[in-house]
Amino acid sequence: MSCHKIRTLLSRRLDETLDDDESAALATHLATCSTCADVARDLQTSMQLLRSTVAGAGDAALVQAVMGAVDTAAAALIDERDGLSEDELFRRAMLGVAAARGSSIRRLAASHVAVALLSAAAVLMFLGHWDWPGPGDGETGELQHTAGSLSQSDEAAPPHDQMAPPPMISGEAPPASAANTEDVGDESAGGELPSAVNTGDARAGEVSASSAAGGGVASTAELSAQGDRSDNDSLAVMAQPTQNDTPPRSAPLFVITVDTAPFAAALDRLELNIADWLGEAADRAASHHAAAQQLAALESAAPPANVTVPGEVSEVSEPRPAPLTSMDSELVAAGRALERLAATRTAAQAAARDVLQRKALSAPVTVLRDGPRLLLTMRGPPALVVPSLLDLLVEDEPRIVDMALAELEGIRTDIEADPALHAAVLEALEGDTPRPLPARLFGKDRGGRDRHRDQPTAEAEDPAGSWNRWWAAASPHLAVTAF
């Protein structure tokens, strides 16, 4: 059996789906082919590791978080929820969802019939046999949303065989519900004739064409999926976290950690490397100093007629003798210089550690460079850390700074495009003023982009100032990406 064939069996062996013949053939091959045996071993190991990352069933924190989100969604569907238990809220919400789904399916079924009728009307109008209906039909307003959404419904549709069949089209109004779910799925009721029909919107055109061709009523999956999408969109919106009145996140947010623990090992290694180097230098210096002292002692026992120490002023009026050798002079000089340094290895190590710790504690950002790799430790809130980080990196890592500014630009655009979020950001500025972004970040090629291309802006003239005004307002709500 070829190695290629063996490889196809290895995956199945993990699934325990090999028959006896295949198992025997695989075992025989692995016993004789070291390469395949290595591959088999690697595959087994890597798959074990992959599968081991799945937390065991019943991860309590996960379950609690999920149920919290579901309970929030359920509670949002209930008008009068005071005093109701979680179980009761869930029950009422679920029954309400089921009732709304029934009514929405009936409405959707009716609306699809309306699509077919309108299609026929459009055809007849085209042929000159019909007058165009006026606006104001709530049913057709809903139709616009329905027509637009149906083309997307397949993506959200669970498998067809999971769908319950829709109830019969009754034409009656949706029943009133304590869950207040009448509006679930009905996002565009009322209003004008759908522009989809007037302007020939492609999606409505597709629906119309298919409805006209297929007899009017969309498939069960499409009806249910449409309800699913609209219902779940409503549920998703209602499930948005609202704790502490934080603004809804419509733009991606980034997070910086203040946890420096993961880099402690690298910091320790760097610390120790530097300390070791200093210690070794101290050792060398100490040994040189000892040698110099021994030399001096030897020399002091003999007439010093021929020794001259550089820098010393001889008190002897006699002519200065020539130095022994240049090496001797260097030893003496080194010994004296080293006297001014930490005399022991421990002192050198302590000095190195103190310097690094002071730097790490005082600076909001510590950058450790290990060859081509860059490790960042950060302390403090993003409003303070980001400017320091960017300032630190702008010279050595301009690419990273460009990326960061691009991200900030994107965040700014997103927030400014969302009036509610923008207003919340502007209103929520409290506490200390964030450190401003360094002006030197905004060179000619940065920051001065004219956001309103046709007219000069204050930002173009003072990009740093403009950015900082925005940054002061937005930064409390932002965290920053890592690179």
Place this chain on the structure above:
Amino acid sequence: MPVPSEPTDETLAVAAAAGERQAFEQLVVRYGSRVRAVLAQAVRDQHLLDDLLQEVWVKVFGALPRFRPDGRFRPWLFSIALNHLRDALRRQRRGRLVYIDDYRTVAADVGVELPDHDAAERQARVAATLARVEQPFREAVALVDLGGLAYAEAAAAMGCSVGTIKSRVSRGREAFRSAWPGAGETHDEERTQRSTGAAP
């Protein structure tokens, strides 16, 4: 016929659809971690991952009235999860964001040797390796090896044939093995064999 000691997924789903919160919670207990693991094959930011996980289950909550008692819950569940994941990934307008609080993954990316003898470190390395497996093979591996789905269930969730899913899983596993640190030695030998024309 032995009486099952635990209710089936479908039984729980029907009970939850009838309003039983405990039944729904039991489904979360059974599949919460696995759904999270499947989502994690495409999302490495923990905050986004947690958000997506909760959104998936909120969707399940809303969709349960549509679940047929004679259907299969697992592929239905993971189909919702995958669809939601794809929607979320499409909504992202920027490239991959690396959150520095996900430091272990960052460290794995830059090849930093961290004290890595705990589960979190291993998870980060696995996640970083899995991210190198291309789609749709990565998704297939996630459904089968992380989600625990059978091939037929995974095929239903991904909307493909069983044969296709088997092939994708096989290729995904091989890609994961190749990308895993330490597999290079095996690769070198293979390359040597191929280049030298040594018989397999």
